[in-house]
Amino acid sequence: MNGELQRTHLYDWHKQHGDLVPFGGWEMPVRYSDIREEHMAVRNSVGLFDTSHMTRYVISGSQAVDFLQRVTTNNVRKLAINGGHYSTCLNEKGGVRDDLMLYRIGEAEFIWVTNAANGPKIHAHLLNHAKDYDVTITDRSRDIVMIAVQGPNAMPLLSKMAGKQIDYGRFTCNPVRLAGYDTYLCRTGYTGEDGGEILLLDTPYGDEGNAKAIGFWEEILREGDEFGIHPCGLGARDSTRLEAGFVLYGHELNEETSPIEAAIPYAVKLKVEPHYIGYDTVYRHKKEGVSKKRIGFVMIDRGIPREEYPILLDGTQIGVTTSGGLSPVLKTGIGMGYVPPDTVKEGDIIEIDIKGRIRKAKVKKWPFYDPDEYGATRSQ
Amino acid sequence: MTEIPSDLKYSREHEWVKVENDIVIVGITDYAQNSLHEITYVEINEVGTTLEANQECGLVESMKASSDIFTPLAGEIVEVNSKLEDSPELVNESPYGEGWMFKIKPSNLDADLAALMDSDAYREYIESL
Numbered sequence: 001m002n003g004e005l006q007r008t009h010l011y012d013w014h015k016q017h018g019d020l021v022p023f024g025g026w027e028m029p030v031r032y033s034d035i036r037e038e039h040m041a042v043r044n045s046v047g048l049f050d051t052s053h054m055t056r057y058v059i060s061g062s063q064a065v066d067f068l069q070r071v072t073t074n075n076v077r078k079l080a081i082n083g084g085h086y087s088t089c090l091n092e093k094g095g096v097r098d099d100l101m102l103y104r105i106g107e108a109e110f111i112w113v114t115n116a117a118n119g120p121k122i123h124a125h126l127l128n129h130a131k132d133y134d135v136t137i138t139d140r141s142r143d144i145v146m147i148a149v150q151g152p153n154a155m156p157l158l159s160k161m162a163g164k165q166i167d168y169g170r171f172t173c174n175p176v177r178l179a180g181y182d183t184y185l186c187r188t189g190y191t192g193e194d195g196g197e198i199l200l201l202d203t204p205y206g207d208e209g210n211a212k213a214i215g216f217w218e219e220i221l222r223e224g225d226e227f228g229i230h231p232c233g234l235g236a237r238d239s240t241r242l243e244a245g246f247v248l249y250g251h252e253l254n255e256e257t258s259p260i261e262a263a264i265p266y267a268v269k270l271k272v273e274p275h276y277i278g279y280d281t282v283y284r285h286k287k288e289g290v291s292k293k294r295i296g297f298v299m300i301d302r303g304i305p306r307e308e309y310p311i312l313l314d315g316t317q318i319g320v321t322t323s324g325g326l327s328p329v330l331k332t333g334i335g336m337g338y339v340p341p342d343t344v345k346e347g348d349i350i351e352i353d354i355k356g357r358i359r360k361a362k363v364k365k366w367p368f369y370d371p372d373e374y375g376a377t378r379s380q
Numbered sequence: 381m382t383e384i385p386s387d388l389k390y391s392r393e394h395e396w397v398k399v400e401n402d403i404v405i406v407g408i409t410d411y412a413q414n415s416l417h418e419i420t421y422v423e424i425n426e427v428g429t430t431l432e433a434n435q436e437c438g439l440v441e442s443m444k445a446s447s448d449i450f451t452p453l454a455g456e457i458v459e460v461n462s463k464l465e466d467s468p469e470l471v472n473e474s475p476y477g478e479g480w481m482f483k484i485k486p487s488n489l490d491a492d493l494a495a496l497m498d499s500d501a502y503r504e505y506i507e508s509l
Contacts, residue, residue, distance in 0.1 A: 030444065031417070034418055035417075035443040235443055303423070304420065354439075355448070
């Protein structure tokens with residue numbers, strides 16, 4: 001980490017109401033009250049997250065589609081206007097430079113949302129490859145605020161703020177006016193729950209823009225009161241994504257891991273033209289197999305798994321964990337990690353070496369919660 | 381404001397000790413529980429375990445991180461606070477009371493105690509962090 005930590009538009013509010021920590025070069029709230037309470041608000045009612053530390057590029061130009069198809073792995077040509085999809089950006093070896101959300105807001109205009117810590121790396125990569133295309137890349141992180149509203153009550157709340165029923169489906173991105181503020185409402189998220197990620201437009205960083213952002217944030221909290229809203233920090237952001245089984249860059253994803261190994265097949269397509277950077281590795285991994293595969297597990301014995309703990313099968317190490325923690329829903333330890341393919345299957349018993357304590361766990365496909373009870377597809 | 385009782389001794393790893401007759405009670409300080417926040421799990425080595433001073437002898441998990449527990453004194457663990465198995469939050473609520481962690485029968489009490497800080501020295505120590 002070099003230099004000072006960056007701050008989002010909402011910093012003053014976070015400082016007043018939350019506990020701040022450094023994260024990916026940013027000074028961000030880890031919690032406002034209690035991580036489990038915030039976590040359960042997302043599962044049972046609605047949670048509000050400042051995600052403005054993520055980097056947002058607007059990518060436009062007559063060759064924007066060709067360019068994006070070269071540097072990302074999902075099918076950009078099939079992405080509808082006002083649609084969004086999850087994707088990855090690979091290196092030449094097929095390892096993940098970053099994962100991202102791509103939203104198409106016009107025929108040749110896209111918004112790319114990338115991880116906070118990877119912003120500079122991705123910007124350099126995009127500029128390097130953009131030289132060959134008629135395309136413009138603009139970092140708009142400083143004049144668009146990003147706020148996530150997640151949970152079973154998120155859409156009723158946002159509909160109330162819009163003054164009409166919002167019936168845009170999941171993975172769409174549309175202009176919506178919320179309580180008088182111009183936004184793009186992206187029907188996406190990182191918690192497993194229904195809801196949206198809101199792009200608050202025309203909000204340049206500075207006294208006026210920050211006051212506007214805080215005004216919008218407080219308006220959501222005010223109108224969300226009857227829906228049981230809680231502001232949520234990075235602690236609940238991590239615990240909800242872990243419980244949903246979502247990958248996190250630097251943990252499940254890195255430059256040495258392909259999207260097939262990471263078990264995010266929905267982020268990669270093979271029938272695309274031109275072939276993207278890293279395509280050959282993805283093709284080979286999909287057709288011929290991989291040497292490691294991401295798995296999930298739930299603790300049977302006591303103990304909380306964390307990253308970089310050995311995974312054992314019958315006492316012999318077969319892999320390493322990449323994330324772990326307490327599941328507030330299950331009230332037990334859960335985690336993810338990598339093992340060689342076909343060594344274990346759903347329901348098999350493995351062991352986790354928790355600082356020298358060998359503890360039993362069961363291999364479990366994500367999400368770790370019961371999808372009939374929690375998450376975007378729960379029974380109504 | 382961090383609570384630092386004056387009748388206890390303190391380690392640099394933020395454990396406190398209280399001598400009661402020939403047994404020493406060990407826990408973590410108010411400063412430690414406040415830094416960890418939301419303690420979700422505590423595990424201490426079994427009764428009967430013999431330890432050197434400053435040896436790792438357990439762990440405490442918060443929602444964000446895992447931390448090791450060290451014994452400030454050499455000796456044998458004679459009791460572990462079994463209430464923490466179901467109620468680890470007692471460490472947050474009452475770090476110097478119901479949230480105590482283990483009792484040890486010391487084997488080198490005077491020398492080990494001499495190496496620990498009193499409340500004034502511990503206050504200065506945490507202010508320097």
